[in-house]
Amino acid sequence: MSFLETDRFSFLQAEIISNGEKLIYTKSTWSAPKHYYYEIYAKFQQKTELLRLLTVPDWIDFGQRAIGTQTMFYPKISGQLEVQDTRTDSEPWQVTLQAETPEIGSVYLQTAGRFVSLEEAVPLFTQKGSFITDFDNWSKELVLTVPIEQQKAGTYSLTFYWTLTTEVE
Structure with a gap:
């Protein structure tokens, strides 16, 4: 028998009772020495409180565009952003986003009609507790601006932090 652990709980001990005898067992696996009836009570404890950034989007794709037809490009964001917060006294946390300067153009976060450059870290979310989003109903937008005179054919990549x-x- 195995006493399985999860990301939130760890195995402490098992109380194994057979024929009126009680055994305290602290290893995570146990094999019955004989074919008897056993009562098993397992105790687990919550693991250390954690605040973790579990996932970020897999892909931010600004797509393929014809040269000279537009200057603002909005991406499709694939994947989720997930924060795990198992802290008991959950204080607010914040996720920020920063982009390396692209080869051509500039990257901004557009929110409430304002454009904020991602050359510096910009707050995306300020929350308490665990959080997950797939960006479908997001009130902010990433924008790549490329003036027509800077546009040229090619494949470009950006790094986001x-x-x-x-x-x-």
């Missing part, structure tokens, strides 16, 4: 912090201003 996602940061989880607990020091929320």
Whole structure:
């Protein structure tokens, strides 16, 4: 028998009772030495409190576009952003996003009609507790702006930096 652990709970001990005898067992696996009837009570404890950035989007795709027809490009975001917060006294946390300067153009976060450059880390979410989003109903948008005179055929890539912090201003 195995006493399985999860990301939130760890095995402490098992109390094994057979024929009136009680055995305290602390290893995570146990094999019955004989074919008897056993009562088993397992005790688990919550693991250390955690705040983790579990997943970020797999892909941010600004797509293929004809040169010279537009200057603002909005991506399709594939994947989820997931924060796990198992802290008992959950304080606010914040996820920020920063983009490396692209080869051509600039990357912004558009929110409430304002464009904020992603050259520096920009707050995306400030929350308490665990959180998950697939960006479908997101009130902010990523925007790549490329002036027509900078547009040229090619394949370009960007690097995004996602940061989880607990020091929320």
